[in-house]
Structures are given as structure tokens and as C-alpha cells.
Amino acid sequence: MVSTDDSTLGLALSGGGAYGAAHVGVLQELRERGIRPGIVAGTSSGALVAAAYAADVPLEAIEHAALAFRWSSIARMSLTPRLGLLDSGALTDAIHRVLGDDPLIEQLPRRFAAVATDLRTRQAVVLDAGPLNVALRAxxxxxxxxPPVRRGRQVLMDGGMVDNVPLEAARRLGAARVIVVRLHAKWENVRMMRVAASAAELEEDRSVILIQPEMEGLAQWSMADVPRLVEEGRRAARAAMDAVDARPSPPGVA
Structure with missing residues (x-):
């Protein structure tokens, strides 16, 4: 069983472009069951949903944003960035429309972290303090x-390059048990076998509840399949949580 309101229960939302809409369906199913994680971490598109949830944005508003979002809405061409063809200012505008005035991460109602990649070191960077806007753009x-986001000597980009499943970020925030939503496609190639192996490890970890929506046949880089993605996220969450309810809890975990 999973405690319904647990400050040490974490939620880790992976990246995946438009696949991130499946996270909305997961949140719907968790709400239906009265499960409210106190810790939430996200990578890439998963971080956008995670941030809105951590900020207590109503789930209906998150779903509306997912249904209305278009990649073209952030595709304002920029003449200046050398490393980016699109201007992230439009993305910042979209974040503000959903979350209101940009808060500091440490001011959010729930503990939150986003994962980025430092291009200089090729290492994951957990962003759990400072302006939320900066963390999400990174x-x-x-x-x-x-374009990359510069923070001191760091040059930050998409966290999915090195850590697409932000489990360790959630644990760093204090999560004892973590609901992990891993977005992937059946057609992952041989180059992704290391990621697949990590999924097998997640399934063996009794402190992890793994939710894996089925993405095959659904569009990853357009919003055409968003309604189906939301529904698939809910279906996968329902199946995973039903399986958890049918098994004994790990020792020392409620």
C-alpha cells in the first residue's frame, strides 16, 4: 500500500518531448487514489509537469496547458544564440502563464528538483534551489x-542527455519511496540498452514504484496524440498502483 499523504513519498517524472503529457494522466490517477507525494523531481518535459504540480497548480490547469501546448509556441526564431535555433524567451513566457510570477524553488509548496546536464563536465546537475524559471529553461x-543556460561556470542543457529518470534527484530531496514514471518507446535501439538495463534495476528496487506508459505508435515530437498520451499515462498508473496494492510493503515502509 502507498500512504495517501506522505512527505517522504517522491515522484520522479522522466523526459520525452510530447510524451510528457502522459504524466498528466499519472497525476490524475494518483489524485483519484488520494496519493499526494511531498517530493517531486523531473527531467526535461517531465520537469515542466513536476514544477506545476510542486507549485500546486490545479491539475485541470496542468491538463489544459498540456492539451493547448504547441512546440511552435516556443519556436520563435532567434538570430543570436550560437548553440540554439529557438529563442527560449517564448518558453519562459509559457512557464509564466502556467505558474504565475516566477517563484524560487525553495518557496514551492512541495520539494522540487529539475535535472540538467552540464556540457562542460557531461555530468547531471540537480537544480533544487534558486529561480524556478532558470531550472526549467536548463x-x-x-x-x-x-540555447544553453549559463549558471556560474556551468553550461546547462537538457537533463535527459545523462539522467532521464530523476530517481536520485528525488532521493536527494529526502524521498524514502519513489513513484517513477519512465517514458520510453518499444523501438529503443541498441545504443539505449544501458537505459533499458536501468529499467530492469528499477523493477527490482522495492522502494520504487515503476510506471511505464506504452508509447509505441504515439508521436513524441508533436502534440497530435496528447489526449491519448494522457489516457495512457492514467492506464499505466492504474495498473502499476493496483499491482502495488496487491503486494506487501517493503520492510520499514508504510
């Missing part, structure tokens, strides 16, 4: 499309 800065 985690979703897809190479070649959006």
Missing part, C-alpha cells in the same frame, strides 16, 4: 533547438 534546453 532542463528542457534540447541541444540544437534551445
Amino acid at each position: 532542463t528542457i534546453a534540447v541541444p540544437g533547438l534551445l
Whole structure:
């Protein structure tokens, strides 16, 4: 069983472009069951949904934003960035429309972290303090499309390059048990076998509840399939949570 209101229960939302809409369906199913994680971490598009949830944006508003979002809405061409073809200023505008005035991460009602990649070190960077706006622009800065975000000596881009499943970020925030939503496609190639192996490890970890929506046949880089993605997220969450309810809890975990 999963405690319905647990400050040490984490939610880790992976990246995946438009696939991130499936996270909305997961949140719907968790709400239906009265499950309210106190910790939430996200990578790339998963961080956008995670941030809105951490900020207590109503789920209906999150779903509306997912249904209305168009990649073209952030595709304002920029003449200045050398590493990005798109201007992230439009993305910032979209974030403000959903979350209102840009808060600091540490001011959010729930503990939150976004994962980015430092291009200088090729290491994951967990962004769990400071302006939320900066963290989100960094985690979703897809190479070649959006410009990197500079923070001190760091050059930050899409966290999915090195850590697409932000489990460790959630644990760093204090999560004892983590609901992990991993977005992937059946057609992952041999180059992604290391990621697939990590999924097998997640399934063996009794402190992890793994939700894996089925993405095959659904569009990853357009919003055409958003309604189906939301529904698939809910279906996958329902199946995973039903399986958890049918098994004993790990020792020491409620």
C-alpha cells in the first residue's frame, strides 16, 4: 500500500518531448487514489509537469496547458544564440502563464528538483534551489533547438542527455519511496540498452514504484496524440498502483 499523504513519498517524472503529457494522466490517477507525494523531481518535459504540480497548480490547469501546448509556441526564431535555433524567451513566457510570477524553488509548496546536464563536465546537475524559471529553461534546453543556460561556470542543457529518470534527484530531496514514471518507446535501439538495463534495476528496487506508459505508435515530437498520451499515462498508473496494492510493503515502509 502507498500512504495517501506522505512527505517522504517522491515522484520522479522522466523526459520525452510530447510524451510528457502522459504524466498528466499519472497525476490524475494518483489524485483519484488520494496519493499526494511531498517530493517531486523531473527531467526535461517531465520537469515542466513536476514544477506545476510542486507549485500546486490545479491539475485541470496542468491538463489544459498540456492539451493547448504547441512546440511552435516556443519556436520563435532567434538570430543570436550560437548553440540554439529557438529563442527560449517564448518558453519562459509559457512557464509564466502556467505558474504565475516566477517563484524560487525553495518557496514551492512541495520539494522540487529539475535535472540538467552540464556540457562542460557531461555530468547531471540537480537544480533544487534558486529561480524556478532558470531550472526549467536548463532542463528542457534540447541541444540544437534551445540555447544553453549559463549558471556560474556551468553550461546547462537538457537533463535527459545523462539522467532521464530523476530517481536520485528525488532521493536527494529526502524521498524514502519513489513513484517513477519512465517514458520510453518499444523501438529503443541498441545504443539505449544501458537505459533499458536501468529499467530492469528499477523493477527490482522495492522502494520504487515503476510506471511505464506504452508509447509505441504515439508521436513524441508533436502534440497530435496528447489526449491519448494522457489516457495512457492514467492506464499505466492504474495498473502499476493496483499491482502495488496487491503486494506487501517493503520492510520499514508504510
